[in-house]
Amino acid sequence: MSETFDIHFLIQTFFVALSGVPTALIVTIVSLIVALPLGFLLALTRINRIPVLQWFSQVYVSFIRGTPVIVQIFIVYSSVPLFLTSLFKFYHVSVDVYKINPIWYAFIVFGLNSTALMIEVFRSAISTVSKGQLEAAYSVGLTNLQAFRRIIIPQTLVVALPNICTVTINLIKATSLGYAMSLQEITLKAKVAANANYNYVEAYIDIFLVYLMLCSLVEYLFKRYEKHLRKYKTVAA
Amino acid sequence: MLEIKDVHKSFGKNEILKGVSLKIDKGDVVVILGPSGSGKTTLLRIINFLERADKGHAIFDDTDVNLKTASKKQIHRIRQKVAFIFQNYNLFHNKTALENVTEGLIIGRKVPKKEAVEMGKNALDKVGLSEKYHAYPSELSGGQQQRVGIARAVALNPDIILFDEPTSALDPEWVGEVLNVMKTIAKEGTTMLVVTHEMSFAKDVANKVIFMDGGVIVEEGTPKGIFTNPKEDRTRQFLRRVLPEDYMVYI
Amino acid sequence: MEKYFDVKYLWGSFPMLLPYLQVTFVVAGLSVLFGTILGLIIAAMKLGKSKVAQKIANGYITALRCTPSIVLLFLVYYGIPAIVEIFGVSMDTVDKIVFVVITFTLQFGAAMAEVIRSAYESIDHGQFEAAVSVGLSPFQAYRRIIFPQAFVVALPNFGNSFLELIKEGSLAYTIGLIDVMGKASLVIASRINAHALETYIALSIMYWVISIVIEQLFLQLEKLFSKGKQVIKPA
Numbered sequence: 001m002s003e004t005f006d007i008h009f010l011i012q013t014f015f016v017a018l019s020g021v022p023t024a025l026i027v028t029i030v031s032l033i034v035a036l037p038l039g040f041l042l043a044l045t046r047i048n049r050i051p052v053l054q055w056f057s058q059v060y061v062s063f064i065r066g067t068p069v070i071v072q073i074f075i076v077y078s079s080v081p082l083f084l085t086s087l088f089k090f091y092h093v094s095v096d097v098y099k100i101n102p103i104w105y106a107f108i109v110f111g112l113n114s115t116a117l118m119i120e121v122f123r124s125a126i127s128t129v130s131k132g133q134l135e136a137a138y139s140v141g142l143t144n145l146q147a148f149r150r151i152i153i154p155q156t157l158v159v160a161l162p163n164i165c166t167v168t169i170n171l172i173k174a175t176s177l178g179y180a181m182s183l184q185e186i187t188l189k190a191k192v193a194a195n196a197n198y199n200y201v202e203a204y205i206d207i208f209l210v211y212l213m214l215c216s217l218v219e220y221l222f223k224r225y226e227k228h229l230r231k232y233k234t235v236a237a
Numbered sequence: 238m239l240e241i242k243d244v245h246k247s248f249g250k251n252e253i254l255k256g257v258s259l260k261i262d263k264g265d266v267v268v269i270l271g272p273s274g275s276g277k278t279t280l281l282r283i284i285n286f287l288e289r290a291d292k293g294h295a296i297f298d299d300t301d302v303n304l305k306t307a308s309k310k311q312i313h314r315i316r317q318k319v320a321f322i323f324q325n326y327n328l329f330h331n332k333t334a335l336e337n338v339t340e341g342l343i344i345g346r347k348v349p350k351k352e353a354v355e356m357g358k359n360a361l362d363k364v365g366l367s368e369k370y371h372a373y374p375s376e377l378s379g380g381q382q383q384r385v386g387i388a389r390a391v392a393l394n395p396d397i398i399l400f401d402e403p404t405s406a407l408d409p410e411w412v413g414e415v416l417n418v419m420k421t422i423a424k425e426g427t428t429m430l431v432v433t434h435e436m437s438f439a440k441d442v443a444n445k446v447i448f449m450d451g452g453v454i455v456e457e458g459t460p461k462g463i464f465t466n467p468k469e470d471r472t473r474q475f476l477r478r479v480l481p482e483d484y485m486v487y488i
Numbered sequence: 489m490e491k492y493f494d495v496k497y498l499w500g501s502f503p504m505l506l507p508y509l510q511v512t513f514v515v516a517g518l519s520v521l522f523g524t525i526l527g528l529i530i531a532a533m534k535l536g537k538s539k540v541a542q543k544i545a546n547g548y549i550t551a552l553r554c555t556p557s558i559v560l561l562f563l564v565y566y567g568i569p570a571i572v573e574i575f576g577v578s579m580d581t582v583d584k585i586v587f588v589v590i591t592f593t594l595q596f597g598a599a600m601a602e603v604i605r606s607a608y609e610s611i612d613h614g615q616f617e618a619a620v621s622v623g624l625s626p627f628q629a630y631r632r633i634i635f636p637q638a639f640v641v642a643l644p645n646f647g648n649s650f651l652e653l654i655k656e657g658s659l660a661y662t663i664g665l666i667d668v669m670g671k672a673s674l675v676i677a678s679r680i681n682a683h684a685l686e687t688y689i690a691l692s693i694m695y696w697v698i699s700i701v702i703e704q705l706f707l708q709l710e711k712l713f714s715k716g717k718q719v720i721k722p723a
Contacts, residue, residue: 005570065651066699067692068658068669075692078685082493169553176556177659187559200566207559215554287617317623327618331636344632345623389622 009194010202016193017206020186021214024175027103027185031110031171036164039118040153046123057119064116069109073180076109102181109181110171117167125160126152158229165222169215176211186210238263238428239284239397244293244304246279253279254290255452261397266429268439268460271449272475277432278324280449281399284430285321286312298396317346320390324402326382328374334361334385335370338392346393360392361385364418380411387418391427398422400431436480440464448472497683501690504675509694511667515585516654519592523653526593527600534605545601552598557591557656564591565663588660592653599649607642608634640713647706651699658695668694 042060045053064072081097088095129152137147157164179188187207194203239261246254253276261267269277282288283304284295290304297318302311328337338357342348348356361370364384374382383403390398403419404412416438423429423442433439439446440460447457448469456469464480467473530548533541552560565587569579611634619629661670672691676684 062700063692063696066696066703068655068695070658070669071688071692071695074688075685078688082685173554173556176558187556200562201570204559204563204566208555208563211556211559212551212554216550285621287621313623313625316621319621321618321621323614323618323621325614327612327614329615329618329633331633331640340619340632341622341624344628345625393622 006197006199006202009197009199010206013190013193013199013203014206014209017186017190017203017210020184020189021210023103023178023183023185024172024214027106027110027175027178027183028168028171030107031114032168034107034111035114035118035167038115040122040156042115042119043122043126046119047126061116061119064113065120069113069174070177070180072113073105073109073177076112077105077181080105080108102178102183105181106175106178106183110174113174114167114171117170118164121160121163121167122156125156125163128159129155158226161222161226161229165219165226168218168222172214172218173211176207238298240296241280241284242294242296244280244283245291246276246283246288246293247291253452254283257293257449257452257454259447259454259457261428261430263396263428264426265445266423266427266443267431267445267447268443269430269432269447269449270434270436270439270463270475271455275449276452277449278401281321281401281430281432285316285319285399287321317393318396320393320395320398322383322386322390322398322400322403325406326374326379326386328377328382328385328389330374333371333373334366334377334388337374337385338389341389341393356392357388360388363391363421364388365414378411379407380414383407383411383415384418387415387422391422397428397430400429400433402432402434404433404435434479436464448475450475494683494686497679497686498690501672501675501687502694505668505671505691505694508666508668508671509698511585511665512654512657512669515588515592515657515660515665515667516650518589519596519653519657520650522589522593523596524600526597527604530597530601531604531608534601535608549598549601552595555595557595558659558662560595561588561591561659561663564594584660584663584665587663588657588665591660592657595656596649596653599652600646603642603645603649604638607638607645610641611637640710643706643710643713647702647709650706651702654698654702655695 042053042057044050046057048054081100084097084100087093088097133151133155134147137151142150175183175185176187178185179191182188190203190207190210191200194200240259242258244254244257245252257276257280259267269280271277279288283290283293286304286307293304295302295304295315297315302315307315328334329340332340335354335357338360339350339353342353342356343350358367358370361367364387366381366384366388369377369381369385372381374385377385387398387403400419404415407415412435416435419429419431419438420442431438431443443460445457446460446463448455448463448467448471450471456463456467456472463472464476467476530545533545534549536542555563565584568587568590569582572579615633615637616626616629619633620626624632657667658669660667661673664670666674668691672687676687679687
């Protein structure tokens with residue numbers, strides 16, 4: 001551990017940590033793009049009790065929620081290459097699986113992880129939108145798809161928004177585990193910078209500050225959007 | 238027995254009570270009428286220290302208590318003598334009907350458990366709930382819950398019971414049974430101070446009616462006097478609004 | 489490099505890992521104990537009248553909600569000795585588990601503060617009024633009427649936070665604590681990184697089973713405590 005607190009290093013490394021933000025955000029956004037529609041659909045399979053699929057999503061949610069993210073990362077990180085190697089060998093693709101950018105693994109892990117969380121979010125949100133809404137939509141001649149797109153989904157989103165915010169925040173935080181896949185995000189970048197002189201205290205203060213800013217900002221944006229939705233779309237929560 | 242002197246209370250800039258005084262004798266059944274927002278409920282809550290007055294006194298059997306600065310001990314002593322019936326019953330959700338009644342006896346009054354259970358059962362019998370000793374509030378209708386609320390108050394054998402709109406949260410079908418219970422305990426000589434919109438109760442049971450409006454007592458008198466011959470304009474207007482057309486004649 | 493999947497290593501991992509569950513549970517148990525106390529204090533600050541205390545409590549909760557466990561863990565692991573050192577005290581001999589418990593106490597405390605606050609606020613104030621009106625002291629009212637109801641409301645969220653704690657606790661291996669996760673890393677290292685997948689799957693199954701057991705346990709507790717006692721929902 002370094003002998004004295006290095007302010008200069010603290011400031012310098014803050015920007016190093018900051019440079020990891022885009023990676024963290026890309027992983028978060030891609031995961032959400034995968035998880036939102038997939039989570040919604042799988043939530044529907046549970047609500048409508050679609051055989052096999054509902055059973056699958058139940059086990060899937062249970063496993064993801066029941067195991068640490070870090071273990072999920074290690075499982076994906078050690079199984080996907082095995083799988084790809086044999087696949088590539090079979091099709092004679094000459095790509096070295098060990099040179100794949102780790103961000104792809106991050107997409108897989110965090111996409112799978114947040115899909116499971118979204119299933120739960122939407123499951124409870126959809127159940128709060130009353131059945132009468134769907135019946136009313138049918139009664140005025142909307143098709144199933146129209147009813148969902150125009151009536152059910154907008155209402156569900158408003159109800160689900162606070163929980164989607166929580167999932168997003170947790171997702172951003174979870175990207176800090178990307179170090180296990182050598183993902184160049186906030187934590188790893190700052191930590192590497194600290195390795196030279198053992199300025200770990202300073203580095204972790206920087207990392208802490210970056211996450212604090214990032215999460216506060218995301219929370220603020222969600223709150224504003226929620227307000228906006230509640231204002232312009234009259235929805236009973 | 239209970240005298241209230243010059244009670245003032247504001248919430249922010251809103252002056253709810255502007256100097257209210259009243260006197261209740263033993264065995265009185267006093268009904269307070271008045272439009273909503275006139276300060277009736279606040280007055281009741283102040284007497285039981287659920288709200289602190291900005292100014293005012295309560296004289297209870299010759300002990301004078303400052304309604305603004307009363308000590309914990311004084312408050313406790315007054316609450317021992319005064320029971321309260323809430324508009325939305327406020328039964329303890331985590332206790333059965335019987336436990337609701339005995340809670341105050343055992344914990345507040347230190348009555349031995351066996352004795353308290355006996356008293357509790359008697360109180361519930363009196364309000365017609367002998368079958369419901371062990372039911373939880375969630376298993377009772379609104380009318381039954383409010384009757385437990387009354388039993389809970391009666392069991393404490395208080396000097397006076399304050400009723401804060403006891404029937405206004407009830408579905409119409411349950412109002413009658415609660416009013417009947419109130420009539421019964423009134424006939425037994427219980428001193429009662431009742432805020433209600435039930436004119437029939439005021440007419441049939443009360444021996445004194447107070448009309449409040451805008452934080453002051455506008456008029457008080459016997460039910461007959463108030464209903465048939467109100468002296469103040471405001472009282473007349475209020476009664477015309479709340480009573481059926483032919484009610485005056487009917488009295 | 490020979491890499492293939494062998495179930496033998498999966499089963500073989502269990503006897504090696506299981507004894508270390510003890511460490512995992514000790515960390516979780518101590519963190520729950522101290523974290524709940526901390527949560528009570530912060531919730532009290534948030535519900536109290538002092539504006540300064542409210543600000544501090546809110547700031548604390550926000551900061552901890554925004555900090556990844558691993559970052560908090562290292563902040564504690566490196567930061568506390570650095571601060572203590574200023575006063576001339578060395579923490580070199582302090583066991584790693586202490587830092588882990590401090591970390592998760594801080595985190596669990598923040599989560600519990602919110603759980604306790606929302607449970608408390610879900611109880612209608614009329615319950616308190618009714619209690620004092622039948623002659624209970626304010627303390628008795630809290631102990632006998634408010635707390636038992638708030639407890640039932642808080643139970644599911646408490647269970648969730650507890651599960652979260654057990655899972656996040658797995659990160660303690662990064663500072664070298666040997667719990668189930670730490671042992672798994674050692675086992676993998678001893679096999680020169682071969683058959684890592686089997687070990688991790690074994691590990692995930694262990695966590696999964698623990699989670700399901702805890703979940704069911706809390707469901708049963710909820711049933712037990714709310715038996716016939718429909719909570720909240722003022723008539």
